Amino acid sequence: xxxxxxxxxxxxxxxxxxxxxxxxxxxxxxxxxxxxxxxxxxxxxxxxxxxxxxxxxxxxxxxxxxxxxxxxxxxxxxxxxxxxxxxxxxxxxxxxxxxxxxxxxxxxxxxxxxxxxxxxxxxxxxxxxxxxxxxxxxxxxxxxxxxxxxxxxxxxxxxxxxxxxxxxxxxxxxxxxxxxxxxxxxxxxxxxxxxxxxxxxxxxxxxxxxxxxxxxxxxxxxxxxxxxxxxxxxxxxxxxxxxxxxxxxxxxxxxxxxxxxxxxxxxxxxxxxxxxxxxxxxxxxxxxxxxxxxxxxxxxxxxxxxxxxxxxxxxxxxxxxxxxxxxxxxxxxxxxxxxxxxxxxxxxxxxxxxxxxxxxxxxxxxxxxxxxxxxxxxxxxxxxxxxxxxxxxxxxxxxxxxxxxxxxxxxxxxxxxxxxxxxxxxxxxxxxxxxxxxxxxxxxxxxxxxxxxxxxxxxxxxxx
Numbered sequence: 001x002x003x004x005x006x007x008x009x010x011x012x013x014x015x016x017x018x019x020x021x022x023x024x025x026x027x028x029x030x031x032x033x034x035x036x037x038x039x040x041x042x043x044x045x046x047x048x049x050x051x052x053x054x055x056x057x058x059x060x061x062x063x064x065x066x067x068x069x070x071x072x073x074x075x076x077x078x079x080x081x082x083x084x085x086x087x088x089x090x091x092x093x094x095x096x097x098x099x100x101x102x103x104x105x106x107x108x109x110x111x112x113x114x115x116x117x118x119x120x121x122x123x124x125x126x127x128x129x130x131x132x133x134x135x136x137x138x139x140x141x142x143x144x145x146x147x148x149x150x151x152x153x154x155x156x157x158x159x160x161x162x163x164x165x166x167x168x169x170x171x172x173x174x175x176x177x178x179x180x181x182x183x184x185x186x187x188x189x190x191x192x193x194x195x196x197x198x199x200x201x202x203x204x205x206x207x208x209x210x211x212x213x214x215x216x217x218x219x220x221x222x223x224x225x226x227x228x229x230x231x232x233x234x235x236x237x238x239x240x241x242x243x244x245x246x247x248x249x250x251x252x253x254x255x256x257x258x259x260x261x262x263x264x265x266x267x268x269x270x271x272x273x274x275x276x277x278x279x280x281x282x283x284x285x286x287x288x289x290x291x292x293x294x295x296x297x298x299x300x301x302x303x304x305x306x307x308x309x310x311x312x313x314x315x316x317x318x319x320x321x322x323x324x325x326x327x328x329x330x331x332x333x334x335x336x337x338x339x340x341x342x343x344x345x346x347x348x349x350x351x352x353x354x355x356x357x358x359x360x361x362x363x364x365x366x367x368x369x370x371x372x373x374x375x376x377x378x379x380x381x382x383x384x385x386x387x388x389x390x391x392x393x394x395x396x397x398x399x400x401x402x403x404x405x406x407x408x409x410x411x412x413x414x415x416x417x418x419x420x421x422x423x424x425x426x427x428x429x430x431x432x433x434x435x436x437x438x439x440x441x442x443x444x445x446x447x448x449x450x451x452x453x454x455x456x457x458x459x460x461x462x463x464x
Contacts, residue, residue: 006216007194011162014149021241025145026122028246031253032119045260048325049253052332053246059333063361063408064368067107071099071406072377075449077399079457087458090400093390097332097380100389104136112142116387118332121242124148124161125229125372127379129387139388143228147310150230150241153197157371158230163193176218179208181309186210191218202226230370233364239277249331256324263317278302305337331361365408377402403449417450 030052037043042048065071074090110125115121124143130136143163151160167175172189180189185452192207192215201224208216223274232242244252279282282299329335336356374395384390395402419441427434448458 001198001203001218002196004205006160006206006219007207008159008192008197008209008212008215009333010151011149011192011194013166014036014151016161017240024147024247028119028244028250031250032246032258033115042257044257045264046256048256048326048328049246049249049332052329052334053115053118055334056245056332057111059155060114060118061111064365064373064406065110067105071372071404071409072098073403074084074393074395075401075403077401085397089391090393091168092327093393096390097377097384100136100138100384101380104130104138104140106138106140107143109140115243116145117242118233119244119246120145121233121244121247122150122158123231123372125231125376126152127227127229129378129383135322137384137389148228149229151196158232158240159202159226160196161194161226161230163191163229167191173298174301176206176208178416179216179218189389195223195226196202198222200224223382223433225375227379229372229375229379230366234367245332249328252324252331254328256321256328259317259324263321266317269309273307274304275307277305306361308412316394336353336360336403361408369404373403373404375427412449417447420447 002302029035030041031044032049034044034050061067068300072094076086076462090331109380113123113125113439115123122145124145126141126143128141130139147163147165149162149164150158151162153159166188167190169189172191173180190209192209194205194207195202202223203220204227205220206218210216219312220402228280235242276287277288278299282297283302287303288296298305326335378395381390381393381395383394393400423440424443427438445458449451
């Protein structure tokens with residue numbers, strides 16, 4: 001285990017690197033997820049960005065990890081596995097894991113982590129073992145990016161996570177009983193949690209840093225899989241934290257807010273008007289109320305209260321605003337991943353829309369597979385294996401392989417299946433001699449894997 005002083009020094013260095021990002025993150029949140037009343041922040045006049053960000057987050061949930069649906073599976077790494085009991089065992093393990101995920105708070109917490117991903121470009125999800133007797137063995141927590149400080153490993157993944165939390169006294173004593181005398185305890189405890197690579201696994205260290213020169217080790221342990229899952233939308237070369245679609249649309253979001261503000265000010269002027277009056281000793285502008293039926297006195301021969309013509313119209317603002325809103329929705333993929341406006345779509349339109357979705361989210365989905373989905377399933381399997389709910393499994397690709405069965409992953413699989421079926425039709429046209437060259441068993445197994453069919457639908461024996 002690294003010395004506590006070394007961990008604190010690395011945390012300070014990583015936090016110094018993160019500091020320039022904080023102002024950008026705060027501005028993104030201020031324009032997309034406004035703070036609660038009384039907590040400050042700018043006044044928002046246009047909700048296009050907030051609505052588009054919510055739609056993109058919901059689309060990610062539906063396309064990557066749809067709740068109460070089968071979005072992953074476990075299969076033998078080789079198509080012709082010699083152990084006939086392996087495929088049903090992996091199928092049962094996948095169903096057990098799915099049951100625990102569905103009965104945990106996975107959907108709620110992952111949705112919050114996806115919000116961080118869409119707004120700030122980086123999301124962090126904490127996966128822990130639930131208390132005995134709970135409905136699920138898994139417990140998920142979306143760690144706000146404001147609390148997480150990250151380091152990138154040699155392989156390009158976010159493998160070191162620092163989390164600084166000011167814990168309330170009751171929560172601190174419930175988690176770390178007997179460390180401090182409750183009678184002399186302060187109201188809050190500064191706790192630094194660190195997870196970093198250690199050999200073939202990850203080391204966890206919790207430090208009390210009320211006095212950084214004398215840190216107190218509260219807890220330490222070792223995990224086969226990291227409990228913190230950090231993932232990014234996209235990243236530029238040399239950077240650690242991700243860049244979000246909200247960052248891309250931020251200039252248009254700022255401009256749209258200002259345009260709407262000016263439109264509302266112009267509308268208030270158009271409704272109430274600008275007036276002028278002679279100072280004739282009779283008319284008192286301070287007592288004038290511009291309401292229907294009001295009688296405004298004036299001196300004989302004076303003009304009284306006269307409307308002042310506006311210098312010009314602001315009609316062009318609507319054209320500018322429509323263009324800005326369209327660019328915001330385009331940058332946040334709301335115009336392409338959002339709900340279908342016309343339900344009467346042909347089969348070709350559905351296929352083209354699916355292909356467009358795969359193209360748009362291809363790079364992001366590939367990153368999320370490596371940084372979120374695979375570590376998430378590995379961590380969950382590690383917890384269930386330790387509890388004895390599933391056998392010990394290693395997703396190394398040599399014996400057991402993780403397959404993705406989400407709607408977005410099935411688009412490519414269906415494309416492969418269509419290519420195979422087209423080949424079979426071409427072979428069938430060549431006659432029985434050509435069909436005799438087709439391995440029907442292998443073809444059936446390939447189509448079952450490509451289309452996500454359960455393993456127990458196939459006949460297994462010792463020779464296949």
